[in-house]
Amino acid sequence: MANTSRPVRRTALLASAAALLGLVGACGSESSTSTAPRPTQAPRTTTPDPGAATGAATTPAATAAPSDTAGSASASASARTDGRCRTGELRAEVGRVDPGAGQRNFPIVLTNTSDRTCTVHGYPGAAFVDASGGQLGPDPVRAPSSPGTVTLAPGKSAWAGLSFSSPQISGARTATPAALLVTPPDEHDPIRVAWTAGEVPVGGDESSVKVTALEPGTGP
Secondary structure, three states, rough: OOOHHHHHHHHHHHHHHHHHHHHHHHHHHHHHHHHOOOOOOOOOOOOOOOHHHHHHHHHHHHHOOOOHHHHHHHHHHHHHHOOEEEEHHEEEEEEOOOOEEEEEEEEEEEEEEOOOOOEEEOEEEEEOOOOOEEOOOOOEEOOOOOOEEEOOOOEEEEEEEEEEEEHHHHHOOOEEOEEEEEOOOOOOOOEEEEEOOOEEOOOOOOOOOOOOOEEEOOOO
C-alpha cells in the first residue's frame, strides 16, 4: 500500500504558514494605523464680553429730557443779559391829574421793583377797559417825541404822560373805565391799574387820548 500521509501533512503545514503570514500582515497593518499621528485641532479662542465681565449693562444710557425748570432759568438768564425791564419787575401807577387849558394830563409811572438795574425805552402801551376786561375806545396815539433809554436802578421810576381833552369841552362820547392796562415797552403782558379819575373819551375810530415816551422820574 502506498503511504499518502506525508503529502497531506506538507500541504497542511503550507496552509498554516500562509494563514500565519496573513495574520502577521494584518496585525502590522492595524498597528501602523493606530499609531499614525492625528491632526491637531487649533484651540478655540473667544473674545471676552466687557459687559458680562463687569456686570454692567450694554444698552446706551437714556438721555434726560429738558425740564420746564431749565426753560425758566434760560428765560431769566436772557432777561439779565439784555438788561430790559420785564413786566414782572415793574409796578405801574397813575399819578394825580394835572389840568390845564382844557386838557387832562396824568403821569403813568413805572417803578423797578426787582433787585437788579434794568432799562425801558420808548412808549408804554395803554388801554382803558371796563369791569369785564373789554376795551373802551381805540388805543391811545403816540405823541411826537424823541424816545430815549431810561436806566432804572432798583426802586427808581420812569414816567409817560397820558392826556386827552376834557369831555365837558370836547363834547366827545365818554365812558368810565374800571382800569387802565399799562404794558411796558417791548413786553406783551400788561399791568392792570385801577382807574379812579372818572370818564374818558372813547368815541370815534381814532383815539383822542395821547401818550408820550418814557422819561426818568415820576412826573412833572
